[in-house]
Amino acid sequence: MRTDRFGRAIRSEWLLDPKVVFLNNGSFGATPIEVLETQHQWQLRFEQEPVEFVGRHLHRELREAAQTMARFLSAQGDDVVFVENATTGVNAVLRSIAPLLRPGDQLLTTSHVYNAVRRAMQHTAALTGAEYVEVQVPFPIASSDVVVEVVSAALTGRTRFALFDHVTSPTGLIFPVKQLIEICRERGIWVMIDGAHAPGMIPLNVAALGADWYTGNFHKWLFAPKGCAFLWTAPERQSITHPVVISHGYGGGYVAEFDFTGTKDWSAYLSAPAGLAFLQRLNVEDVRRYNRGLALYSQRVLAEALGTVPAAPPDMIAYLAAVPLVGWGSSIDDATTIHDRLFDEYRIEVPVFSFDDMLVLRTASQVYNEQDEYDYLAETLAQWNIAD
Numbered sequence: 336m337r338t339d340r341f342g343r344a345i346r347s348e349w350l351l352d353p354k355v356v357f358l359n360n361g362s363f364g365a366t367p368i369e370v371l372e373t374q375h376q377w378q379l380r381f382e383q384e385p386v387e388f389v390g391r392h393l394h395r396e397l398r399e400a401a402q403t404m405a406r407f408l409s410a411q412g413d414d415v416v417f418v419e420n421a422t423t424g425v426n427a428v429l430r431s432i433a434p435l436l437r438p439g440d441q442l443l444t445t446s447h448v449y450n451a452v453r454r455a456m457q458h459t460a461a462l463t464g465a466e467y468v469e470v471q472v473p474f475p476i477a478s479s480d481v482v483v484e485v486v487s488a489a490l491t492g493r494t495r496f497a498l499f500d501h502v503t504s505p506t507g508l509i510f511p512v513k514q515l516i517e518i519c520r521e522r523g524i525w526v527m528i529d530g531a532h533a534p535g536m537i538p539l540n541v542a543a544l545g546a547d548w549y550t551g552n553f554h555k556w557l558f559a560p561k562g563c564a565f566l567w568t569a570p571e572r573q574s575i576t577h578p579v580v581i582s583h584g585y586g587g588g589y590v591a592e593f594d595f596t597g598t599k600d601w602s603a604y605l606s607a608p609a610g611l612a613f614l615q616r617l618n619v620e621d622v623r624r625y626n627r628g629l630a631l632y633s634q635r636v637l638a639e640a641l642g643t644v645p646a647a648p649p650d651m652i653a654y655l656a657a658v659p660l661v662g663w664g665s666s667i668d669d670a671t672t673i674h675d676r677l678f679d680e681y682r683i684e685v686p687v688f689s690f691d692d693m694l695v696l697r698t699a700s701q702v703y704n705e706q707d708e709y710d711y712l713a714e715t716l717a718q719w720n721i722a723d
């Protein structure tokens with residue numbers, strides 16, 4: 336691998352502010368300039384003849400883009416539809432199953448769930464009389480078997496729908512989704528995977544996982560413009576799966592319903608293949624090795640700086656590394672104070688979360704990052720650790 340072409344050597348491909356140590360690709364991703372230019376070309380093409388574009392070209396162009404992305408996901412093109420973001424993918428599924436839920440049914444997820452998804456599940460529970468169940472998964476964690484054990488123990492005869500993160504948001508853990516899907520399917524439980532971070536981060540064979548639904552973002556780790564994600568639906572669930580916004584396509588089938596949900600800017604979807612092409616040109620395997628190496632490095636130097644041991648085994652880590660800040664507070668205000676101090680005084684952009692009665696700091700590693708950025712963060716935290 337030629338890592339000399341990554342890090343600072345490649346950073347001019349993005350608009351990122353060179354004065355900021357940007358260790359948060361995880362929240363929104365960062366789109367390369369050339370992909371933004373492709374997006375702008377789509378917008379210009381649309382504006383030249385909006386009626387002709389929507390009437391004659393949009394559907395075909397969207398399907399071609401979906402086919403390209405589906406190949407990368409190891410899925411069939413017509414099982415994949417674009418949605419704005421993973422939140423929308425989750426909401427579409429929850430809305431679709433809501434009429435089929437009965438009071439007392441359980442909607443289950445884990446304590447590592449993304450908060451917006453937690454809220455959406457709670458809303459569906461409130462609307463339908465179903466019960467929202469959150470399984471506690473410990474962090475730090477010794478192995479992915481722990482996730483399977485605690486989830487298995489929490490499933491009941493009333494569990495109707497389960498949602499698991501492929502890569503967890505506050506803690507950056509790869510969850511053993513294949514096993515989790517299997518134990519749900521054995522019990523006839525609908526299962527959805529929230530893969531918001533997965534595309535571009537971990538190898539995906541979406542169809543082979545065997546879930547009922549899978550949603551993931553292209554804008555986080557696949558270099559696509561913002562507002563670009565997908566929903567994959569198993570063929571046998573497509574007839575009950577509808578978009579959040581019902582429009583002309585209603586009754587025309589899964590693809591027709593999702594491909595047109597009212598007038599909007601489709602350029603992010605149509606530019607997803609450009610994001611994928613950018614990744615492929617860098618070489619997917621080289622990117623994986625580089626980013627994962629950085630994440631494991633970050634996990635190690637931060638643990639050392641804080642006098643702890645890595646909070647998760649290497650096989651649960653991809654491009655995110657989370658470190659508990661033990662004794663640094665626990666509230667959202669405490670988290671904001673630390674985040675803001677790191678940014679205002681040191682120009683380090685890194686998220687800090689309030690999680691399970693503690694704070695967790697989570698670094699991200701993307702090809703534009705370098706080891707010394709994690710050293711700088713670690714040295715800063717070590718100084719505070721001693722002083723505070």
Ligand SMILES: Cc1ncc(COP(=O)(O)O)c(C=O)c1O
Nearest residue numbers: 420421422449500504529531552
């Ligand atoms: C696990 C998980 N789910 C859902 C989301 C929401 O993503 P979006 O804001 O693109 O909908 C995120 C965002 O960080 C996430 O980490």
